[in-house]
Amino acid sequence: MRNDVQDYYGKQLQSSDDLQTNACCDQEPPDHLKPLLAQLHDEVVTRYYGCGLVSPEHLDGMRILDLGSGSGRDVYLLSALVGEHGEVVGVDMTDEQLEVARRHQDYHREQFGHSTSNVRFLKGYIEELDTLDLQDGYFDIIISNCVINLSTDKAKVLADVKRLLKPGGEFYFSDVYADRRVPSALVNDPVLYGECLSGALYWNDFINLGKRSGFADPRLVESRRLTIENPAIEKKLGNIRFYSATYRLFNIDELEPACEDYGQAVIYKGTLENCPHAFKLDDHHIIETGKVFPVCGNTWLMLEKSRFAGHFEFIGNFDTHYGIFEDCGLNVPFVDNEDAGAASCC
Ligand SMILES: C[S@@+](CC[C@H](N)C(=O)[O-])C[C@H]1O[C@@H](n2cnc3c(N)ncnc32)[C@H](O)[C@@H]1O
Known part of the structure; x- marks a missing residue:
């Protein structure tokens, strides 16, 4: 071939x-x-x-x-x-x-x-x-x-x-x-x-x-x-x-297989050339200048450990995990009791 x-x-x-x-x-x-x-x-x-x-x-x-x-x-x-x-x-x-x-x-x-x-x-x-x-x-x-x-x-x-x-x-x-x-x-x-x-x-x-x-x-x-x-x-x-x-x-070894929520956010400074109003990381992360933008741990790492770091303020840390970051497509796979009806105990 x-x-x-x-x-x-x-x-x-x-x-x-x-x-x-x-x-x-x-x-x-x-x-x-x-x-x-x-x-x-x-x-x-x-x-x-x-x-x-x-x-x-x-x-x-x-x-x-x-x-x-x-x-x-x-x-x-x-x-x-x-x-x-x-x-x-x-x-x-x-x-x-x-x-x-x-x-x-x-x-x-x-x-x-x-x-x-x-x-x-x-x-x-x-x-x-x-x-x-x-x-x-x-x-x-x-x-x-x-x-x-x-x-x-x-x-x-x-x-x-x-x-x-x-x-x-x-x-x-x-x-x-x-x-x-x-x-x-x-x-x-x-x-x-x-x-x-x-x-x-x-x-x-x-x-x-x-x-x-x-x-x-x-x-x-x-x-x-x-x-x-x-x-x-x-x-x-x-x-x-x-x-x-x-x-x-x-190429960031700390990235996790799913988007996890640590309660973090970033603020884009509007300083990248040709991107004064917003920075597009990907098709679902268009980060407007000056706005507090909640992010999962992976998005935080992509910005903080790459050449983009100087163009962002970073709010929060990895100390507390709040579960899956639901905006990234995955949800808790289990049904809540109110969805499943009354529990029958064994
Ligand atoms: C569709 S063209 C794209 C060329 C170039 N990236 C562009 O945008 O014009 C594919 C090019 O990849 C090269 N190529 C294809 N398979 C390759 C391989 N296994 N190793 C090195 N070059 C390869 C071909 O020689 C050709 O120049």
Whole structure:
């Protein structure tokens, strides 16, 4: 399958116009990124096959690794956002993609006014990151855009991500997910696989894999249904629904498997660049500036042990446990007496 994918991205596709579905297609970027995207080289942009936005908040000075960096669009965008004192490393297995990315390194250095390039591209497999010149615990953020679905050993990728991230760092990535396990006949179809569809994980298998890999509480940032837009391929896929989704997985060992209530709250100071009114941690935590915002222990840890800590006030501690944090979806599983009727004693 790896050879098929290399062939697909190296030889068959010359630009996003050659894609047969809309799975590897992104949406309109936010306004604050448009001027930077306009500075990227045309060839890099033409061979962009991402399915989401992998540009989280607070990037200045960060060290970032991009898994499956392709022609380098996200690497170069982030190279501007981390600044000259930050660093972005891209890994890809396909020579043709790496050639495009490397060809324009100097162009982007000049565009962003850097005296030396803060970017490097490595040839390699994302399942074999341990064979590359990458230091454990080095990266603040690891990103990936529409690539994990193409991997034949997703558990190994996540294990290496965990090892390469700093404590408090995060894996912030967009990928394709299915609403069910994809049958093997479809997985073995090179076009469906290359188009980032049939290698996609069933979303709940991904959540459980993330937990088994040491990311106890994966947070969904945003998602959208993929419409495919190719009748022949839609016919093959039948009733399977596909989604593009962006998750953030924090490398924080203290995270618990569920959201627990310790009576804590945070106040966002409104100080993150481009987020004066609110900070969006995930799709159900949009934390307005200045408001006392009750949080579970896990959300508290994601803010307090990450690069976001300086932008929040923290109220409370872990001294007293008040049970499950009900706003996060789980409830007490037992019935109360008033629901069950009168008890009969034995
Ligand atoms: C859908 S494209 C996305 C590229 C890039 N992230 C972007 O947004 O344009 C998939 C890329 O992942 C690379 N890739 C796929 N599987 C890989 C693997 N196992 N190891 C390294 N690179 C891989 C391909 O060579 C290709 O460049």
